[in-house]
Amino acid sequence: MEGLQTTWGSLIAVYLFLGGLGAGCFVATAVIALTTGERFRSTVRFGAWASAITIVVGTLMLLIEVGKPFRALVLFNSFSNLQSWMAIGAWLVFGAILFNGLFALFWTESVLRWAGARVRFLEKKRKVFRTVLAAPGIFLNLGVAFYTGVLLGVLPFRPFWNTWWLPALFTVSALDTGIGLVTAYATLRERGEGATRLRRILEVSVITLIVIEGVVLGYYLHKMLNGSADAARAAQLLIRGAVSPVFWIIVVGLGLAVPLLVCLSQLSGSLRRAAVVLPLVAITSCLLGGLALRFVVLWAGIPSSLSSPSTMQILAGIRFVP
Secondary structure, eight states: OTTSOOSSOHHHHHHHHHHHHHHHHHHHHHHHHHHHTTTTHHHHHHHHHHHHHHHHHHHHHHHHHHSOHHHHGGGGGGTTOTTSHHHHHHHHHHHHHHHHHHHHHHTOHHHHHHHHTTSHHHHHTHHHHHHHHHHHHHHHHHHHHHHHHHHHHTOTTOTTTSSTHHHHHHHHHHHHHHHHHHHHHHHHHOOSTTHHHHHHHHHHHHHHHHHHHHHHHHHHHHHHHTSOHHHHHHHHHHHTSTTHHIIIIIIIIIIIIHHHHHHHHHHHTTTGGGTTHHHHHHHHHHHHHHHHHHHHHHHTOOOOOTTOHHHHHHHHHHHTOO
């Protein structure tokens, strides 16, 4: 589409989405594991593997987008430069892949039996290892979710991105999609004692996050519309410009409204006959909306115009540098 940001390609949007989705999955899964033990092993195992796989695939998308994936790995040589958000982000992603992968392995019985036959204490101490991985892993994955927004927000010449409201929005969206995926699985697979209570807690969590995401998204756009001329021009692309059909139909309609209505109907029990179909509809809409959100934010990240006062001030300052 003409007039939109095209420097950062579609694979970046996929990376931002998958990284946030994996982080949200882990947070939901780790909280379930820490609070219920092994009661919902199937859901925990699903969420653990989903979190690990999505972050790995998302990272591969980022490396491919760079154009020379092996050269991009040089980023890891700058791990010691903790003043750089790129270095901090690399640490967070690397740590999430490690923690999420190990957490998934310790919730996979076949792996534990195989490892226990060779290293006996691994199987005996599995509860300890699960707790050790889950607790710090929650904060680590929250950092990954937040970083997906910081990655764009640190670019000063992209006014629509250069705000702390963007990391806040991506973090809430990551939790929304991640917990939504775990909720859909638990609704379809979990039965027996405590399953109904678990589903209700997860559904209330999704409803709360959708409302928060809607508020953050609305305030973010409000700040942009009332900010600089370039920021307002970018925000207009979402509200009534070239991106508006995708924004209103997929991001707001499918991504927020449909999952909200489904969760409310599930809580009220008004559509019990569609108990299998509704979770599938809700999570499909939720994931499409989360992915579309990253695309529209990328498309709206147009650079500052030369007529922008902030840009002119920067250019004026450069002239006096010897």
